[in-house]
Amino acid sequence: MRVPHLFAHALLLACSVGGPAATAAEATPMPAEIAPRAEQSLLTAITRAGAQRLVAVGARGHILLSDDDGARWRQVASPVSSLLTQVAFLDAQTGWAVGHDATVLKTTDGGETWAIRHFDAAGEALLAVMFLDSRRGLALGAYGTLLTSADGGETWAAAENVLTEEGMHLNAIARLNDGRLLIVGEAGLIATSQDEGQTWERGEFPYEGSLFAVRPYGEHGAIVGGLRGNSFRCADVAAGAWERIETGSEQSVFGIAERGDGYALAGFNASVIGVAADGTARELQLQALENGEAPAGAAAMSIEATAFADLLVLGNGELITVGDAGVRRWAVKP
Template sequence: MTMFKWVVLTALVAALALPFTRAVVAADFTDVLDQPATQADQAVNGIFTGLATAGQRLVAVGQRGHIFYSDDAGAHWQQARVPVSSDLVAVQFPTPQQGWTVGHDGVVLHSSDAGQTWSIQFDGRQVGPRMLAHYQKLAAAQPDDAELQARVAEAQRMTEEGADKPFLDVWFENERVGYIVGAFNLIFRTDDGGVTWTPWLDRTDNPSALNLYALRAVGSELYIAGEQGLVLKLAPAAERFNAIPTPYKGSFFGITGKPGVVVVFGLRGNVYRSVDAGAHWSKVELGLPLSITASTVTADGRIILLSQAGHVLVSTDDGASFKLQPQNGLAPVAAAQVSASGAVVLAGAYGLRQLPLE
């Protein structure tokens, strides 16, 4: 079972457990897209799933719209003001001031003050209609194109279903050009800093509409990783994400690396490495049969992988091999980030913490 499906299943079970309270709850219901995140100091100990640097600052995003920022490498945190209560999954700052975060309910938030305050740019209520208008226009110009007609039908279905499609990652080349990806091949691009978003579902080699989990630039290449061994790489001239064959058919949850080396990782400790921009892959044996859920690269070039249980694996040979670091108090990790001062900070099920490295 993929991580995304596990989250959906958990939410479904919780909803079904309360059948007799729905009538009461419905009367007081406020959509999480219209409900600002609760301000609470103790929220820093909640669930966090994304980390990024904004210049010298660290920014963490997580459950119920909680965003915190730190100016001392994660020793202390302050809560940002956020206009939604949707669960946030990923965050990125292409410049010290300009940043974006994405999450459930199709939400896309933007900050222009290094993560202190946020505004809504896009949400799940707009995803279907935006897709529908885009693909209807293309289909009208090419009425014999069966794929475009299918895209129109897909957009109509998404419009009817409402704001239930999550975005799972975000990456910006600069403060104007960026991408967001998510469940069921959801992918949009912006060329104006998120003012408008253009669907790119027809620009990916993903005919089965597999979930897109991670979006990362490694060196000069931009990659997407997803379900069933899916790895895509952007062809800038063609403006298309092309599929790269991989030897693994399970889910990849993330991508990391540095110029000349790209590493993808996922279920049951499966990690693969390429030194030729994805043309060929070799398996990296970890000796740890647990899913790898987070990564980061230190200033001195060490590649760090972290498991769903919190195991820390460090490579000093560009990802060719990893050594398990001894540690106490393992805790699930969803994201890792090296601060401007060199400290490694982790986000996960038990909040935010610093990681001492050997």
């Protein structure tokens, strides 16, 4: 099995290395072990399942749930020990997680239990998943892998189009506010679909490095982040007028979340960049929280992590990050 050398979705999606072929033992998925400190292990993605629950996934098939805005976490059983790279929910009950070994897991009870819907030990890593409705979904990943489902993720088929033919890593996908789909990936790859993923059109982009994260921006636009801090926004993706965001940072961006009327960009060196509505950016100063409160005597920023892979912004303005030190909750200093 070939696997990209990742961090946001394994260690670093900046380059790729070959791996050994799958053995017979690897061909059968093994369930994840329940770990005493799973919340402190490598976690790669976090999302909401409805209004009350948070779900995080990561190394060794770990899946964690929180029902108190990230103050406390509990690990639930996972049918695989493969690295999980992304998780997405359609509503409070129905969600999917994807990862290495072409893994697709599905839950219909808010993340309490998960079932394997696709697994191939010789397959490529899946790095992102999105469902357009209760039946139609896409999973994408390394070396141009693009799978589609028309039955709620019960079965999956490989798509064939311009993206799969090129064989580049497909790293992230977003549905823009005008309904178009946007995929970003390796070597400045951006591609849009106006027919909900039936066909794709490559777009021009002013940067040739890898892009790892994308979110909708405005009615027709997007904001993207990538290697060495290169981040851009565009008011109309169809027009293609991408504007560089001067972040003042060379830390690769792996996660983007809406924050007030702007965005927060998370990445290497435990950095979080705040981007205002006018496009100005600054590094956010963070205060570590434990159980929702600052630890006693923690007067200064306390960051043990070396990289953030993803983040969420809570309603009170606090942040939750996942990365190589697990899941962490932060207050943003003025």
